[in-house]
Amino acid sequence: MKVIASVALCLLACVGALAADQCYQDVSLDCGQAxxxxxxxxxxxxxxxxxxxxxxxxxxQAYANLHLERSxxxxxxxxxxxxxxxxxxxxxxxxxxxxxxxxxxxxxxIKHVTMRGDVMNFAQRSIQKPVEKKNYxxxxxxxxxxxxxxxxxxxxxxxxxxxxxxxxxxxxxLHDPEVAQYLEEEFVEDQGKRIRxxxxxTSDLKQFITNNGQDLSLALYLFDxxxxxxx
Amino acid sequence: xxxxxxxxxxxxxxxxxAFATQCxxxxxxxxxxxxxxxxxxxxSMRHQIQEEVAASLQYLAMGAHFSKDTVNRPGFAKxxxxxxxxxxxxxxxxxxxxxxxGELTSDVTxxxxxxxxxxxxxxxxxxxxxxxxxxxxxxxxxxRAVISACESAKDFNDYHLVDYLAGEFLDxxxxxxxxxxxxxxTLKKMLERHPALGEFIFDKKLxxxxx
Ligand SMILES: [Fe+2]
Numbered sequence: 001m002k003v004i005a006s007v008a009l010c011l012l013a014c015v016g017a018l019a020a021d022q023c024y025q026d027v028s029l030d031c032g033q034a035x036x037x038x039x040x041x042x043x044x045x046x047x048x049x050x051x052x053x054x055x056x057x058x059x060x061q062a063y064a065n066l067h068l069e070r071s072x073x074x075x076x077x078x079x080x081x082x083x084x085x086x087x088x089x090x091x092x093x094x095x096x097x098x099x100x101x102x103x104x105x106x107x108x109x110i111k112h113v114t115m116r117g118d119v120m121n122f123a124q125r126s127i128q129k130p131v132e133k134k135n136y137x138x139x140x141x142x143x144x145x146x147x148x149x150x151x152x153x154x155x156x157x158x159x160x161x162x163x164x165x166x167x168x169x170x171x172x173x174l175h176d177p178e179v180a181q182y183l184e185e186e187f188v189e190d191q192g193k194r195i196r197x198x199x200x201x202t203s204d205l206k207q208f209i210t211n212n213g214q215d216l217s218l219a220l221y222l223f224d225x226x227x228x229x230x231x
Numbered sequence: 232x233x234x235x236x237x238x239x240x241x242x243x244x245x246x247x248x249a250f251a252t253q254c255x256x257x258x259x260x261x262x263x264x265x266x267x268x269x270x271x272x273x274x275s276m277r278h279q280i281q282e283e284v285a286a287s288l289q290y291l292a293m294g295a296h297f298s299k300d301t302v303n304r305p306g307f308a309k310x311x312x313x314x315x316x317x318x319x320x321x322x323x324x325x326x327x328x329x330x331x332x333g334e335l336t337s338d339v340t341x342x343x344x345x346x347x348x349x350x351x352x353x354x355x356x357x358x359x360x361x362x363x364x365x366x367x368x369x370x371x372x373x374x375r376a377v378i379s380a381c382e383s384a385k386d387f388n389d390y391h392l393v394d395y396l397a398g399e400f401l402d403x404x405x406x407x408x409x410x411x412x413x414x415x416x417t418l419k420k421m422l423e424r425h426p427a428l429g430e431f432i433f434d435k436k437l438x439x440x441x442x
Contacts, residue, residue, distance in 0.1 A: 044300050044301060045300035046300075068288075068291075068345060069345050072284065072343050072345055075319075075322075075326075075343070079326045079330060079335055079342075080335065080339045082327075082335075083330055083333075083334070083335045083336045083339075084330070084333050084336070085258060085336045086336075103316070103319060106291070107312050107315070110291065110294065110295045111298055111308075114295060114298035114299050114300065115298075115300075119295075119299060120292075120295035120351075121351075122288070122291075122292060122295075122347035122348055122351070123347040136340065137340045138339050138340045139337065139339055139340060141254065141255035141256075143254045143255065144254070144255075209252065209253075209254055210252075213252065213254075216253070216255075217256045220255075220256060
């Protein structure tokens, strides 16, 4: 009897049908057995093709890890601008905000990975090419650091586009509106605004500098005061 | 030939600033007598910051574990995710302190390295709480090591930092350890007769729900 049952089970699993009553079948099978624990392997949060086809599941973990790394990098930039020589409280505040936001998103992404019945892997990396890290440094002056922030924020935003694409159009076997909707609601909109803000800041600084750099030292001072108020 | 080339490059390097666009203000020098932290003390502070970051990552992994569908302990997950954010704040507080003392004008990039947490699985809630108690004990030990490095630097007892670490950090460590140890004891007692139900109820209690 048990053999027949397990053959039937395997058949079901091998077909990979999106049967809606798999957990119920596990329960029916296991509850009649002379054992004091239940296995119920198919009573889990996995549905659709999440984790079975395509790379969305892995990319979502990698996305959490990317946010984690960026969060601590931004934190170091915030620290650098707050040393007594740089002494730019506004720039420091800007980076602290980026760091806080990235940290919050890290935890949110981890929760989302587990919400979909998956296990978070902190070593998971994206198959997307990462931004060059070899000469990475936080010890940059004002305009350079804004440029870096703009680039890394674009990387985060484009990564969201990429995962969205993988969850929808790009993959033959995977269509996952839940992931697409999550990215749209929690990431895409804010990222657009943040990128626009950073691009705006670099435009302002650019204008201060192109005027022969005459106004630069006062401009940077005032711009920092401005950042303290608006960030 | 090589020498000529070198001379040209050197000349260019000297002249370059004259027509290059300058995008930043030149650094200035101000007196440094007020920057008094000693090297061994500074190094142990830097090490401590990395410790706090590592603890934050380990707590993230605990949060992730207890969030799994097959584990389903949202109360424990919340406890550990909150702990992760607290460890990050500890790192920030230590950084703030260094900045206040005139440190971190250089070597900032190397302050923090992100490594995946060592452990990703716990058999149950008690095991995780006990792990957390051990982790906090080792953090406490390393804060004590910082204190001792900072009070015994050659001819310089860093009274203020020592006071800060003892007053703020050790205080929080001892209270935090007591809290975790209390939780572990309560849970372990509940488990003695009712293993499954005990952890379920304790988890909801952590969420603030009275079952
Ligand atoms: Fe801590």
